[in-house]
Amino acid sequence: MSDAAKAMPMASETSARARIKRYSVWIVAAALLLVMPYIFPSGASITTMCLMGIMIIFALSYNMLLGQSGMLSFGHAVYYGLAAFATAHMMNWAIKAGVPIPLPFMPIVGAAAGLVFGIIFGSVSTRRAGTVFAMISLGLAELVYSSSLILRSFFGGEEGISADRTKLVRFFGYNFGPQIQVYYLIAAWCLLCIILMYAITRTPLGRMCNAVRENPERVEFVGYNPQFVRFIAFSLAGLFAGVAGSLAAINIELAQASFVGAAQSGAVLLAAYIGGVAFFVGPILGAILVTLLSIKLSDFSEIWVLYFGILFITIIMFAPYGLSGLLMMHAQFWRGPLGSRISRLGKLLGAYLIAALPALIMLAGAILLIEMIHHVAQKGAEGANMHFLRRSYLTVNTHTAWPWIGGLVAMIGGFLAFRFTWPTVASAWHQALLDTQRSSK
Amino acid sequence: MAELIIISTLNGVLYGMLLFLMASGLTLIFSMMGVLNFAHASFYMLGAFLGYQISQWAGFVPALILAPMIAGGIGALVERYGLRTVHKNGHVAELLFTFGLAFIIEEVIQMIWGKLSVDYRVPSWLDFSAFTIYATNYPAYKTFMLLFSIVIFIGLIFLLTRTRAGLIIQASLSHPNMVGMLGHNVPRVFMLVFGLGTALAAIAGVIAGAAYVTQSNMAALLGPILFVVVVVGGLGSLWGAFVASLLIGLLQTFAIASDWSLNKFFGDFITPTRGTLLFDVWNVTIAQVGPILPYLLLVLVLIFRPTGLFGTRET
Numbered sequence: 001m002s003d004a005a006k007a008m009p010m011a012s013e014t015s016a017r018a019r020i021k022r023y024s025v026w027i028v029a030a031a032l033l034l035v036m037p038y039i040f041p042s043g044a045s046i047t048t049m050c051l052m053g054i055m056i057i058f059a060l061s062y063n064m065l066l067g068q069s070g071m072l073s074f075g076h077a078v079y080y081g082l083a084a085f086a087t088a089h090m091m092n093w094a095i096k097a098g099v100p101i102p103l104p105f106m107p108i109v110g111a112a113a114g115l116v117f118g119i120i121f122g123s124v125s126t127r128r129a130g131t132v133f134a135m136i137s138l139g140l141a142e143l144v145y146s147s148s149l150i151l152r153s154f155f156g157g158e159e160g161i162s163a164d165r166t167k168l169v170r171f172f173g174y175n176f177g178p179q180i181q182v183y184y185l186i187a188a189w190c191l192l193c194i195i196l197m198y199a200i201t202r203t204p205l206g207r208m209c210n211a212v213r214e215n216p217e218r219v220e221f222v223g224y225n226p227q228f229v230r231f232i233a234f235s236l237a238g239l240f241a242g243v244a245g246s247l248a249a250i251n252i253e254l255a256q257a258s259f260v261g262a263a264q265s266g267a268v269l270l271a272a273y274i275g276g277v278a279f280f281v282g283p284i285l286g287a288i289l290v291t292l293l294s295i296k297l298s299d300f301s302e303i304w305v306l307y308f309g310i311l312f313i314t315i316i317m318f319a320p321y322g323l324s325g326l327l328m329m330h331a332q333f334w335r336g337p338l339g340s341r342i343s344r345l346g347k348l349l350g351a352y353l354i355a356a357l358p359a360l361i362m363l364a365g366a367i368l369l370i371e372m373i374h375h376v377a378q379k380g381a382e383g384a385n386m387h388f389l390r391r392s393y394l395t396v397n398t399h400t401a402w403p404w405i406g407g408l409v410a411m412i413g414g415f416l417a418f419r420f421t422w423p424t425v426a427s428a429w430h431q432a433l434l435d436t437q438r439s440s441k
Numbered sequence: 442m443a444e445l446i447i448i449s450t451l452n453g454v455l456y457g458m459l460l461f462l463m464a465s466g467l468t469l470i471f472s473m474m475g476v477l478n479f480a481h482a483s484f485y486m487l488g489a490f491l492g493y494q495i496s497q498w499a500g501f502v503p504a505l506i507l508a509p510m511i512a513g514g515i516g517a518l519v520e521r522y523g524l525r526t527v528h529k530n531g532h533v534a535e536l537l538f539t540f541g542l543a544f545i546i547e548e549v550i551q552m553i554w555g556k557l558s559v560d561y562r563v564p565s566w567l568d569f570s571a572f573t574i575y576a577t578n579y580p581a582y583k584t585f586m587l588l589f590s591i592v593i594f595i596g597l598i599f600l601l602t603r604t605r606a607g608l609i610i611q612a613s614l615s616h617p618n619m620v621g622m623l624g625h626n627v628p629r630v631f632m633l634v635f636g637l638g639t640a641l642a643a644i645a646g647v648i649a650g651a652a653y654v655t656q657s658n659m660a661a662l663l664g665p666i667l668f669v670v671v672v673v674g675g676l677g678s679l680w681g682a683f684v685a686s687l688l689i690g691l692l693q694t695f696a697i698a699s700d701w702s703l704n705k706f707f708g709d710f711i712t713p714t715r716g717t718l719l720f721d722v723w724n725v726t727i728a729q730v731g732p733i734l735p736y737l738l739l740v741l742v743l744i745f746r747p748t749g750l751f752g753t754r755e756t
Contacts, residue, residue: 132747134477135743136739136743140736143736150725150730306545309544313538316534317527377555378552
């Protein structure tokens with residue numbers, strides 16, 4: 001028996017294992033989506049998870065443009081919002097005309113609307129890449145948003161178009177009145193869209209998108225038309241944004257002009273970039289984090305959007321591959337025997353914890369100063385006392401000097417101590433790298 | 442009718458000159474770094490708020506001098522410690538950096554001055570009517586704005602074409618390496634140009650803030666229009682920015698003053714029923730379409746002539 005023949009059963013065995021490994025990710029994801037409402041059963045957390053699911057689809061569809069095809073769009077909310085309006089109109093029409101379309105199929109309407117508008121606007125905007133594309137996307141977004149205030153019969157003016165999801169024909173007895181039923185609807189569509197979008201990245205089209213991002217000129221030499229590849233990617237991104245917009249309209253039973261607005265386009269850009277556009281999971285992480293922060297941070301501060309912006313700038317400056325990039329940087333240490341993997345990452349984590357303490361002190365000082373400035377400038381009439389982080393047990397008197405001095409000392413001292421820990425972190429990183437190389441030999 | 446045309450032309454030229462004060466800095470910054478500064482309108486807003494605050498404390502003239510200096514200083518620092526760091530991560534990262542900066546400046550302004558408009562008034566010594574056309578009194582402050590922006594415009598042209606500093610700036614735009622070889626500190630030139638550009642935007646903010654509304658959304662309202670100006674004029678072209686500023690200024694002022702709609706001309710032939718899409722389209726007046734026109738122009742120009750009117754290069 002030749003060596004090649006001997007290797008055959010081995011190869012099929014590993015491919016079977018690889019297949020199980022590949023599908024297990026999706027099975028785990030499905031199981032996780034199923035049990036989440038049992039882990040977090042409160043009404044508020046189910047509402048949050050619904051928003052997360054919508055944002056995940058939206059951010060992933062955005063990443064088909066920015067991460068995969070290298071197109072920076074400032075107007076992705078156009079497809080999201082127009083699909084939301086299409087869905088709301090379709091729901092109202094189905095109720096009025098008595099057409100039996102159950103709610104779970106409504107996102108198909110959104111997908112179709114997103115695709116149609118993606119094709120229309122994509123045919124004019126994908127002719128160019130780079131900054132020109134970004135500017136056209138911005139112009140189109142402003143155009144659509146400004147029109148939404150004029151074309152009242154379609155956009156419903158200030159109050160938007162509302163649609164009662166419970167009045168549609170029932171789907172196996174479910175009327176989708178309770179939020180939990182909507183959660184499962186969103187979860188199912190979310191999983192489906194994630195799988196489809198992941199599958200697209202594995203097709204020749206997905207690879208060509210990456211090639212167009214890297215070097216459009218060479219793509220032309222290979223015989224493809226980069227413009228057409230961009231157009232296809234753009235239309236598909238419109239389709240998935242349409243599903244997200246449609247689910248958003250179903251979720252709050254309303255489609256508003258703000259859905260197509262610049263703030264919505266900015267939110268998806270932030271989510272995708274904070275999560276990291278270089279990896280497929282990045283926008284998922286980003287969508288979860290951004291949704292969570294936008295809901296939770298307002299419990300602590302009135303000016304949470306500022307902190308949010310600072311987080312965004314920090315990521316751009318120091319971690320251009322986002323959170324997923326930071327995580328993936330550590331994947332290289334996950335090699336060799338299990339014990340050494342854990343001890344290696346454990347040591348690194350120890351160094352991080354040492355650096356985290358002064359960093360937290362610096363942040364606390366900076367936040368205290370910012371909050372006090374905000375209090376003095378905006379709420380001087382409410383008196384000198386401020387509830388720091390909106391907690392009454394953290395009352396600070398802004399008219400005395402001590403909190404100001406304390407904040408300044410914490411900020412500057414924390415920064416200096418933080419800088420002092422950088423060599424420790426760097427050497428721990430270096431050590432882990434050496435250790436990995438040694439054990440993989 | 443003649444009155445309307447004269448007043449609209451005056452207002453349009455004034456608005457155009459203000460746009461040019463901002464667009465000139467934006468287009469200079471683009472020529473040297475290849476990055477469209479999303480936060481440029483935010484420096485205009487910063488100028489307006491600083492101008493308001495300083496004029497509360499010390500009066501209008503100190504505000505006119507100090508506010509642009511502070512805003513320009515902040516701009517130079519942003520270039521030195523922000524953009525220069527991000528530069529190695531590529532153009533997308535730079536663009537996103539300025540996008541995030543615009544976001545932060547708006548939030549900081551809301552944090553200090555709140556979300557409502559501040560009471561930034563025309564200084565009392567300029568609060569009278571300069572002249573009367575037909576029955577319209579034209580305010581002295583607007584005349585002052587017009588003259589002041591023209592002076593700045595001439596000063597800028599003089600600086601760029603007639604002085605040694607301007608010569609170095611122009612050379613740094615086209616041949617940065619060669620200028621560096623000759624012993625000039627090119628990164629510092631870039632920093633100074635960024636500071637100058639943001640200071641020009643802040644000057645526009647100080648003088649426009651008093652005449653219009655000074656509010657934390659003014660950057661978000663004006664920013665996209667500014668992009669239209671520099672893209673339509675041709676990225677990197679100062680003359681293009683000038684022509685496009687006046688064009689957009691006149692276009693918007695004339696649109697606001699007009700109540701024409703399709704219904705006015707074709708209403709006798711086709712009368713759509715209320716509540717339909719056609720009814721909306723039929724009854725839209727030019728004044729309502731006014732805010733859309735610049736973006737329509739932008740999209741058309743980008744599709745058919747991506748170099749802009751006077752531009753020599755594509756982005």
